Amino acid sequence: MSTFPPVDEQMRILMRGVDFGDEQTRQNMEKELRARLERSQTQGRALRVYCGFDPTSSELHLGHTVPLRKLRQFQELGHEVIFLIGTFTGTIGDPSDKESARQQQTLADAMEKAKTFTTQAWRLLDPIKTVVEYNHKWLGELDFGDVIRIASNFTVQQFLVRDNFSKRVEKGDPIWLHEFFYALMQGYDAVALRTDVQIGGTDQLFNLMAGRKLMEAQGMEAQTILTFPILVGTDGELRMSKSTGNIIGINEPPGVIFTKVINLPDHTFRNYAELVTRWSQEKIDSMLADLQAGILSPQDAKAALAWEIVSIFQGNAAADQAAEDARRMHQGDVPSDAPIFTIKEAMNILDLMVEAALANSKSEARRLVQQGGVRLGGVVVEDGMVTIEASEEQVLQVGKRRFLRVVPGEGLESVVS
Numbered sequence: 001m002s003t004f005p006p007v008d009e010q011m012r013i014l015m016r017g018v019d020f021g022d023e024q025t026r027q028n029m030e031k032e033l034r035a036r037l038e039r040s041q042t043q044g045r046a047l048r049v050y051c052g053f054d055p056t057s058s059e060l061h062l063g064h065t066v067p068l069r070k071l072r073q074f075q076e077l078g079h080e081v082i083f084l085i086g087t088f089t090g091t092i093g094d095p096s097d098k099e100s101a102r103q104q105q106t107l108a109d110a111m112e113k114a115k116t117f118t119t120q121a122w123r124l125l126d127p128i129k130t131v132v133e134y135n136h137k138w139l140g141e142l143d144f145g146d147v148i149r150i151a152s153n154f155t156v157q158q159f160l161v162r163d164n165f166s167k168r169v170e171k172g173d174p175i176w177l178h179e180f181f182y183a184l185m186q187g188y189d190a191v192a193l194r195t196d197v198q199i200g201g202t203d204q205l206f207n208l209m210a211g212r213k214l215m216e217a218q219g220m221e222a223q224t225i226l227t228f229p230i231l232v233g234t235d236g237e238l239r240m241s242k243s244t245g246n247i248i249g250i251n252e253p254p255g256v257i258f259t260k261v262i263n264l265p266d267h268t269f270r271n272y273a274e275l276v277t278r279w280s281q282e283k284i285d286s287m288l289a290d291l292q293a294g295i296l297s298p299q300d301a302k303a304a305l306a307w308e309i310v311s312i313f314q315g316n317a318a319a320d321q322a323a324e325d326a327r328r329m330h331q332g333d334v335p336s337d338a339p340i341f342t343i344k345e346a347m348n349i350l351d352l353m354v355e356a357a358l359a360n361s362k363s364e365a366r367r368l369v370q371q372g373g374v375r376l377g378g379v380v381v382e383d384g385m386v387t388i389e390a391s392e393e394q395v396l397q398v399g400k401r402r403f404l405r406v407v408p409g410e411g412l413e414s415v416v417s
Contacts, residue, residue: 003044004078007037013073016281017066017274019229021202032224036196040079047196049074050082052135052189053121054090055113056105060120061247062309063231063240066275067199068124070226074197075129082193083121085114088136089189092182107136120250123313138192139185150184153217154210159183187211195223202227203239231275236265254314258322259401261306266298269305277308338395338403349376349386349396352406358398373399 004010011034020026040047051067053060071081090110118132142150159165159180168175187210190198200208205227212222230239233246240247248260264272269291273284287304290296303323311319341356350365352358353374359365366384368374374381375397376388388394388406396404 004037004041004046007034007041010037010077013077014070014226017070017228018226019202020205020227025205029224029226033197033226036224047074047079048082048194049079049197049199050084050133050189050193050195051199052084052086052089052186053117054086055110055117056090057242058113058116059242059247059249059251060117061240061242061249062272062276063233063247065124065250066201066228066231068121069276070199070228072124072126075126080131081125081129082131082133082195083118083125084133084135084189084193085117086186086189087111087114087134088139089182089185090114092178092185107140110136123250133193135185135189135192139188142188147181147184150188150214151181153213154184156180183207183210184214187214190215190223191218191220194220197224197226199226199228201230203230229271229275232268232271234260234264236268248309250313254310254318254322255325257310257313258306258319258326261309262299262302262326264302266302269298269301272305272309276312277305278312279308338405340405340407341396342407343388343390344408346387346389348384349374349381349388350384352388352396353398356396356404358396358402358404368398 011030014033015030018026018029020029036047039045049071051071053064071083075081087107087110090113091105091107114134118127121130160169165175165179183206186207190211191214195211198208198211205225208223208225208227212225215222232238233240233244234248235244235246238244238246248257250257252260261272270284270288273279273287274281277284287296287301291298291301303326306326307319307323310322314322339356341352343352347355350359350362350369353365353368354360354362359368365374369381369384372380372382376386377394388396390408393405393407396406398404
C-alpha cells in the first residue's frame with residue numbers, strides 16, 4: 001500500500017498560492033481537497049492530477065511554469081500527474097483571457113508545436129512519474145450528437161456573463177459560436193481522464209468548473225480544482241503571453257532571462273517570487289519586509305530573483321555567469337558571451353549595425369547614433385559616417401546591454417538577435 005505524507009503537511013504545500021478570487025469557492029475546494037487526501041491516505045491510492053497546455057506556440061514560458069511547479073509538488077507527495085497537451089483544444093483557441101477571437105490552427109500545426117513541449121516540461125516535472133496525454137485522442141472521436149449532449153448542460157447566459165464575452169457584447173464585437181465550445185471541450189478532458197484534481201490559472205475558473213459539471217452529469221465525482229494568480233509579463237501589467245510579446249521563455253539564454261528579470265517593474269517582485277521561485281514563504285515575506293523598510297533595494301531583490309530563475313532552468317553555474325555579466329555590463333565591461341562579428345574590410349558603422357541585427361534599418365541605426373546610444377571602444381559615436389577598420393578587435397555597444405565584438409576575419413560567426 002502506498003504511503004503519503006500527513007494530510008496537514010500536504011495541504012500546507014498544495015494550498016500555497018491558491019487563489020480563486022472568491023473566499024467561499026476557496027473554502028469549498030480546500031474542504032474537498034482535504035477529504036480526497038484523507039481518502040487517498042486510507043485507501044493507499046494516489047490522486048490523479050492534471051493540467052492542460054495548448055500548443056499555441058512551440059515554447060513554454062515562465063507563465064506555464066506556475067501550474068507545472070504545482071504538478072511537481074503533487075508528484076513529490078506521491079500522486080499521479082498527467083501532462084495534457086491540448087492538441088485538439090489548441091485548434092480552437094482558448095478565449096478565456098481574450099477580448100477577440102483567437103486565430104485557429106490545424107491539428108498538424110498543433111502537433112508540430114507540441115513536439116518540444118515535454119522536453120521543456122521535464123525541467124520541472126519528473127519524466128518517470130509523468131503521464132503524457134493528447135486530447136485529440138478523445139475529442140477528435142466525438143460525433144455531432146456527442147457535442148449536442150455535452151452542450152445541453154450549459155446555457156448561453158452562463159457564457160455571456162463571462163467578463164471577456166460581456167465586454168465584447170458591450171462593444172458590439174462578434175462572439176463566434178466555436179468559442180463557446182472551448183470550455184465544453186476542456187471540461188470533457190476531465191471526464192476522459194477521470195481526474196481527481198485539475199490545476200489552472202484564475203482566468204480558467206469557468207473552464208475548470210465546466211469539467212466539474214460534466215463529470216457530475218456522467219455520474220462521476222466532480223474534480224477538485226485549484227487555481228492560481230496570473231503571472232504578469234515583462235510589461236508588468238498584462239498576462240504573460242506570446243501574443244503580447246511580454247514573455248520570458250524558459251529556453252532563452254541565461255543572460256537574456258537574467259536581464260529581462262532585473263528589468264521587470266519593481267511592483268512585480270511579489271508576483272514572481274510567489275509563483276515561480278523555490279523560495280519558502282518565510283523567505284519571501286522577509287524580503288518583502290526588507291523592501292518595505294528600505295533595507296533591501298528593489299534592484300538587489302530583482303537580481304536575487306533573476307539568479308533564482310536562471311538557476312531553476314539553466315543551473316547554478318549559468319546563473320552565476322549571468323549575474324557576473326550583468327554586473328560587468330552595468331560597469332560598462334563586455335559580457336563573456338558577447339557575440340562576435342567578423343569583417344574582412346572596413347565597414348561603415350551604420351551598415352555594420354544593420355548586418356549584425358543591432359538595428360532594423362540604417363535610419364534606425366542613425367537615430368541611435370544621434371541619441372548618443374552607440375559606443376565604439378567605450379567612446380560615444382557622434383557621427384554615422386564613422387568607419388570601423390578590419391585591423392584589430394573592437395567592441396561596439398548599443399544601448400546599455402547590447403555588445404558586439406568586431407574582429408578581423410572571414411565571414412560572419414555570430415550575430416546579435
